[in-house]
Amino acid sequence: MAARLPGLTALFLGLVQAGAALAAQEAVGTGPAARVITGETLRRAGALHLGDALLLAGGWHVSTVDGFAWDASPLGGSPFVPARWTVLVDGRRMELDLFGSSGLHRLAVPLERVDSVVLTELPRLEAGRLATHGIVHIHTAAPGAGASAGGWVTTGSEIGDPGPFGFTPRGGSNVDRIGHALSASLGYGAARWHAEGSFTESETIPTDPAIAERYAAALGDRPRLELSGYAGRVGLRLGGGEHQLAARHSDVDRAFALAPLGAELPVRERFTRVGVLGRRPAGSERELSYEVSYSANRTRSRGDGATPGLDWDARTTEARLELSQHSSRLETVGVSLRRVAVHSPGDPEDPNLGRAAVYAGFTLDRARRAAGAVTVSAGDGEIGWAALLRRGWALPARSGLHAIVAFERTPRAEDNSVWAWSDRGLPLPDESGAGTNIVSVPRASERLTADIVWEVSPATAVTLTARLLFRRERNLSLESRRLGLGPNGSFVGPTTVVHGQGGELGGLSAEAGARPVGPLTLRAALWYRRVLSGDAVYREAWRVVPRAGGRLTAEYVPVPGLELWLAGGYRGESRWDAYAGVEAESGGGSAAVVPDAFTLDVAVQKWLWDDRLRAHLGVRNLTGTSLRYHPAGATFEPTAVLQVEARFR
Amino acid sequence: MARRPPPRLTALLLLALSSGATGGVAQSRPEPFQTVDLRLAVLADVSNGALHRYWSPGAAYGAGVALPFYAGTVETGAQYARPSPRRDGVPRFRSLFLYAGWGAEQKLSGRWQAGGGVRVGVLAMRFDGDTISVPSRRESEMGLALRAALRWMPFDRWFTEAAVTYQSILTRPRTEQVFLSLGIARRFDTPTWLRDFLD
Numbered sequence: 001m002a003a004r005l006p007g008l009t010a011l012f013l014g015l016v017q018a019g020a021a022l023a024a025q026e027a028v029g030t031g032p033a034a035r036v037i038t039g040e041t042l043r044r045a046g047a048l049h050l051g052d053a054l055l056l057a058g059g060w061h062v063s064t065v066d067g068f069a070w071d072a073s074p075l076g077g078s079p080f081v082p083a084r085w086t087v088l089v090d091g092r093r094m095e096l097d098l099f100g101s102s103g104l105h106r107l108a109v110p111l112e113r114v115d116s117v118v119l120t121e122l123p124r125l126e127a128g129r130l131a132t133h134g135i136v137h138i139h140t141a142a143p144g145a146g147a148s149a150g151g152w153v154t155t156g157s158e159i160g161d162p163g164p165f166g167f168t169p170r171g172g173s174n175v176d177r178i179g180h181a182l183s184a185s186l187g188y189g190a191a192r193w194h195a196e197g198s199f200t201e202s203e204t205i206p207t208d209p210a211i212a213e214r215y216a217a218a219l220g221d222r223p224r225l226e227l228s229g230y231a232g233r234v235g236l237r238l239g240g241g242e243h244q245l246a247a248r249h250s251d252v253d254r255a256f257a258l259a260p261l262g263a264e265l266p267v268r269e270r271f272t273r274v275g276v277l278g279r280r281p282a283g284s285e286r287e288l289s290y291e292v293s294y295s296a297n298r299t300r301s302r303g304d305g306a307t308p309g310l311d312w313d314a315r316t317t318e319a320r321l322e323l324s325q326h327s328s329r330l331e332t333v334g335v336s337l338r339r340v341a342v343h344s345p346g347d348p349e350d351p352n353l354g355r356a357a358v359y360a361g362f363t364l365d366r367a368r369r370a371a372g373a374v375t376v377s378a379g380d381g382e383i384g385w386a387a388l389l390r391r392g393w394a395l396p397a398r399s400g401l402h403a404i405v406a407f408e409r410t411p412r413a414e415d416n417s418v419w420a421w422s423d424r425g426l427p428l429p430d431e432s433g434a435g436t437n438i439v440s441v442p443r444a445s446e447r448l449t450a451d452i453v454w455e456v457s458p459a460t461a462v463t464l465t466a467r468l469l470f471r472r473e474r475n476l477s478l479e480s481r482r483l484g485l486g487p488n489g490s491f492v493g494p495t496t497v498v499h500g501q502g503g504e505l506g507g508l509s510a511e512a513g514a515r516p517v518g519p520l521t522l523r524a525a526l527w528y529r530r531v532l533s534g535d536a537v538y539r540e541a542w543r544v545v546p547r548a549g550g551r552l553t554a555e556y557v558p559v560p561g562l563e564l565w566l567a568g569g570y571r572g573e574s575r576w577d578a579y580a581g582v583e584a585e586s587g588g589g590s591a592a593v594v595p596d597a598f599t600l601d602v603a604v605q606k607w608l609w610d611d612r613l614r615a616h617l618g619v620r621n622l623t624g625t626s627l628r629y630h631p632a633g634a635t636f637e638p639t640a641v642l643q644v645e646a647r648f649r
Numbered sequence: 650m651a652r653r654p655p656p657r658l659t660a661l662l663l664l665a666l667s668s669g670a671t672g673g674v675a676q677s678r679p680e681p682f683q684t685v686d687l688r689l690a691v692l693a694d695v696s697n698g699a700l701h702r703y704w705s706p707g708a709a710y711g712a713g714v715a716l717p718f719y720a721g722t723v724e725t726g727a728q729y730a731r732p733s734p735r736r737d738g739v740p741r742f743r744s745l746f747l748y749a750g751w752g753a754e755q756k757l758s759g760r761w762q763a764g765g766g767v768r769v770g771v772l773a774m775r776f777d778g779d780t781i782s783v784p785s786r787r788e789s790e791m792g793l794a795l796r797a798a799l800r801w802m803p804f805d806r807w808f809t810e811a812a813v814t815y816q817s818i819l820t821r822p823r824t825e826q827v828f829l830s831l832g833i834a835r836r837f838d839t840p841t842w843l844r845d846f847l848d
Contacts, residue, residue: 163774163790163820164732167739167781168703172821174788559719561848609846617749617769619791638819640771640791 035059035119039141042111044555044565046603046618046641048154048181049202050104050138053117056567058525058551059509060119060134063544065633066211067178068204068225068254069103074121074134075507075527076449076469079545080478082417084133084410086126090140090233092246092275093127095295095316099258100417104136106271108229108250110183110200112152112645115141122451123388123406125361125373127291128320128336130386132408132449142235143187143194150647151184159638160624178639179203179224197232206255208634210590217488218255218264225254241280248273253302256310258418263490266302267310271295287324293317313343314416331371332361338379344426351424353413355379369393380413382444399456406449412442419477419497435494442499448472465511469529474502478537481578485585491632493581503534505542519557526550546572546596561611565603565618571627572596579631590631597625603641616643679717682847685839686715688810690832692728698825703739704732709828713748716839716847721753724766740778746770746792746816760802768794772818792818806836 035057045056051070054060059075073079082100086093089109096102120126120135155178162172181202188195204225206215215223229250236243249272255264275293282288295316322334340353357377364370373388386408393401412420423442450470457463478501486492507529514522528548531539550570557563579592603618618641621627627636694706713726728746752766773789798812810832818824839847 157771157789157791159791159819160821161788161790162822163772163788163818163824164704164739164742164776165699165820165822165824166785166788167776170822174785562719642771 035121037117037119039111039114039116041553041555042114042117043614043616043643043645044563044603044605045553045567045601046154046565046605046616046620046643047111048156048178048641050107050109050111050114050117053114053138054104054119054136055569056551056553057117057119058511058523058549058569059121059527061545061549063629065257065630066204066206066208066215066225066255067634067636068206068227069101069105071101071103072136073545074119075509075529076121076451076471076505077134078447078473080476080541082415082420084414086129086131086133086135088127088135088137089248090138090244090246090277091127092273092277092291092293093129093318094273095293095297095318096271097416098269098297098299098314099312099421100415105227106250106252106269107138108200108227108231108248108271109138109140110152110185110198110231111181112150112183112647113140113185113196113198115139122404122453123449125332125359125375125388128322128334128357128359128375130359130373130375130388130406130408132386132388132406132447143189143196144649145189146649148187148189148647148649149185150645151182152643152645153180153182154641154643155180156639156641158636159619159640177205177207178641179205192237193235195232195234198230200227200229200231202227206634210628210632211489211634213489214264214632215255217490218266220266223255225252227252239280241278243276243278243280245276246274256299258310263486263488263492265310267299268302270298270300282323285325285327287326289322289324291318291320293319311345314340315342316340329363330360331363332359332373334359342421342426344421351421351426353380355411355413377411377413379411382411382413384409384411384414384444386410397456398458399454402451402453402455404449404451404453406447408447408449410445410447412444415442415477417477419479437494437496438499439496440499442477443475445476446474461515463511463513465509467509469505469507469509471505471507472502473505473538475499476501476538478541480537480540482581483578484581491579491582491590493578498535498537501535501538501541503538503542504532505534506530506532521555522553524550524552540577543575543577546574548572561607563605563607565601565605567599567601569599569601570596571599576631582631592631594628594631595626597627598623599625599627605643612646612648614643614645616641616645618643681719682716682839682844684717684836685843686834686836688713688715688726688832688834690810690812690830692814692828692830694730694826695829696825696827699822700732700824700826701735703734703736704742705735706730706732706826711830711832715752718751721751722764722766724748724750724752724768740776740781742774742776744772744774746772746794746818748792748794750794750796752796754800762800762802763798764800765795765797768796768816770794772824790818790820790824792816792824808834808836810834 037053037056054062054072060072061079062070062072064070077085083102087096087102096106116139118137123132126135157177161174166172166174183200185198206223206225231248233244233246252269256267257264273295277291279287279289297314299310299312301310318338320336324332336357338355342351355377357375359375361373370391375386377384388406390404395401452468455465477499480496481493483491483493509527511525530547531542549572552568554566573596574594576592579590582590583592600622601620602622605614605616607614620639621636624638690711692709692711709728709730711728713724715722715724730744733741748768748770750766750768752764754762754764756762770792771789772792776786794814794816796812796814798810800808800810802808812830814828816826
């Protein structure tokens with residue numbers, strides 16, 4: 001709380017007041033449809049990992065147990081497994097889905113190479129899919145002309161260890177370091193081609209008391225969550241078109257939590273992706289684009305054999321061809337083919353899944369005020385389809401209204417959750433003996449979305465946005481668990497998978513943005529969501545997501561090269577019924593209610609040597625709020641962050 | 650329950666901020682990074698807090714540089730100490746406070762000048778003792794300090810400085826110390842390459 005850091009609180013009170021006063025002046029904003037987090041903002045915020053972009057955006061629900069792997073879903077998205085949000089890197093869709101979760105950490109994108117992260121919440125046709133659950137699109141910076149090199153190192157420490165008092169009768173241990181992250185890149189740009197390679201590595205030390213025992217049981221006496229990754233790309237301009245070969249690979253050693261297995265298991269995750277993406281003119285008004293990719297998503301057990309195995313190998317091959325017509329009402333047509341082959345030990349036959357899809361994007365009037373998109377896919381013996389309609393109206397007083405309606409029927413072939421693979425014959429969930437009950441039978445899920453967005457710019461460089469949303473979902477497969485205390489701080493209890501769940505969700509958000517005088521940028525956002533009606537498990541699943549949240553960020557550049565950052569956030573309370581038994585058994589530990597939290601982050605950075613070097617110092621959760629995302633997860637105490645970056649051209 | 654800031658902290662903070670608010674107006678100031686002050690100081694801990702129940706802090710030694718900034722001055726430096734145990738069972742340790750800071754100065758009269766500022770840094774500690782496991786021998790914690798100084802400048806380039814510094818290392822419990830210091834400093838013109846680097 002504020003009382004824990006009275007000196008710092010007093011010091012930065014002045015900054016907060018200054019920010020509030022400037023907010024009353026003028027400026028620019030961000031809309032809810034696409035939030036853009038620039039690399040510049042990531043630097044000023046002292047971002048530690050890609051998940052920080054989701055935190056900075058506001059409106060996205062994020063959750064983590066250990067601060068290393070982050071789950072996310074946008075306002076109006078779905079927090080359920082499997083995660084259905086789409087992840088793109090430079091226009092390429094990443095097959096990150098591993099047992100239904102999409103961890104951005106496996107991308108191993110060096111933060112120093114991020115040009116921007118665009119977060120789209122409204123339904124949209126993107127990379128051959130109609131995404132109704134949100135899109136995270138990471139744009140990396142292409143190498144400039146000539147040779148370039150860069151590097152970035154981040155480290156930090158949680159504040160509040162005993163220090164020397166750990167050796168006194170007061171006790172305590174000095175353990176809460178957050179590890180480090182570093183990355184480096186080399187690039188070369190010429191008139192007709194460019195090439196780039198990067199390396200990233202990080203280590204997180206899971207010593208928070210809430211997770212230390214479990215992680216030590218899984219990872220040994222010196223638990224570490226480690227990531228190393230490599231990426232490279234070569235781009236070529238040829239025949240009036242652009243073509244790019246890109247490859248990336250990451251190795252992640254961590255503790256992986258999977259519901260039917262009861263506890264965190266030591267695994268090595270390996271993600272590899274190789275792909276070619278290109279486009280070339282096909283006549284004066286048309287453009288042909290293509291993509292061929294191969295992805296491998298693997299896990300390998302690192303345990304001693306005493307714990308259930310988690311060996312898994314999923315390989316995805318995908319090809320896509322798309323024709324764009326700029327002056328036609330049929331703007332885009334495309335076809336994609338996808339094959340997923342899975343291998344797991346003990347599986348008598350490796351299942352393959354094939355999926356074929358066609359898609360189109362179109363406008364309904366010459367002024368392009370009304371538009372739509374449709375996709376039809378077939379796979380796993382089912383037909384899936386999705387459709388989108390969008391209409392915009394220009395209103396007086398520099399305002400506009402947009403209405404977007406979408407429907408999606410997702411075939412089971414899209415479900416990569418462990419339960420779906422169990423249905424397909426893989427024995428994985430049964431090995432642990434944790435106990436699983438299946439209720440009802442799985443069917444293709446359906447989702448109806450409706451959004452109304454109103455935007456107004458009341459003054460130069462000031463934008464206000466309000467959004468109303470409605471979601472109706474049917475035939476979801478949801479987990480319900482009732483846990484008790486297990487060995488080594490773990491939690492055990494049977495899992496019930498209930499198919500055919502559904503309900504209705506409503507929500508609203510309001511945002512304001514301002515870029516007044518050049519050096520100051522302010523953004524504020526508030527959001528609220530609530531289940532309107534639904535089945536019991538649907539309601540329970542949504543209770544783990546805070547109903548309300550808010551975020552205020554201020555970036556201030558008083559003189560070129562000196563940059564100040566301030567971010568305030570509010571995260572509402574969440575309730576985890578699965579942990580009610582744990583709370584009762586432990587006398588209040590791992591409480592089923594994760595309390596709401598107000599946080600304040602501050603940072604200052606200075607560019608040196610004509611912007612070749614950057615030194616950054618920040619403090620996260622300055623006021624010392626008890627910030628947690630999960631009842632069984634770490635508490636994020638005040639943390640000092642040091643960051644140094646070098647870049648040369 | 651909310652805890653009020655210590656009165657000495659509030660007073661030092663007010664001095665630092667008020668001198669910062671007026672320092673750039675009352676006198677013509679050098680260009681950013683135009684000069685660099687090299688400072689050496691000896692510090693004596695005159696407080697009696699949680700740390701002092703277990704350790705005798707001994708003298709501390711500081712070295713640092715300060716340069717004019719766009720407003721006020723920026724500084725960086727290090728402060729070394731070697732507290733010795735007052736009780737059995739606690740180890741002797743060495744500490745090094747590495748800091749960066751911002752401050753401001755106000756000319757008083759003649760060759761006298763007052764100043765104040767804030768420092769943020771990391772206190773790196775190394776504990777002695779064969780019974781302490783290797784991973785536990787090193788620890789670092791963030792800290793901050795507020796400082797008020799009185800400066801006498803008898804010559805153009807040389808000056809002496811007496812200061813009082815409140816330093817709080819964010820351990821649990823907090824390691825709070827108040828230092829009185831005496832120092833000597835020399836002002837240099839910043840080499841062009843260094844100005845280009847910093848600006």
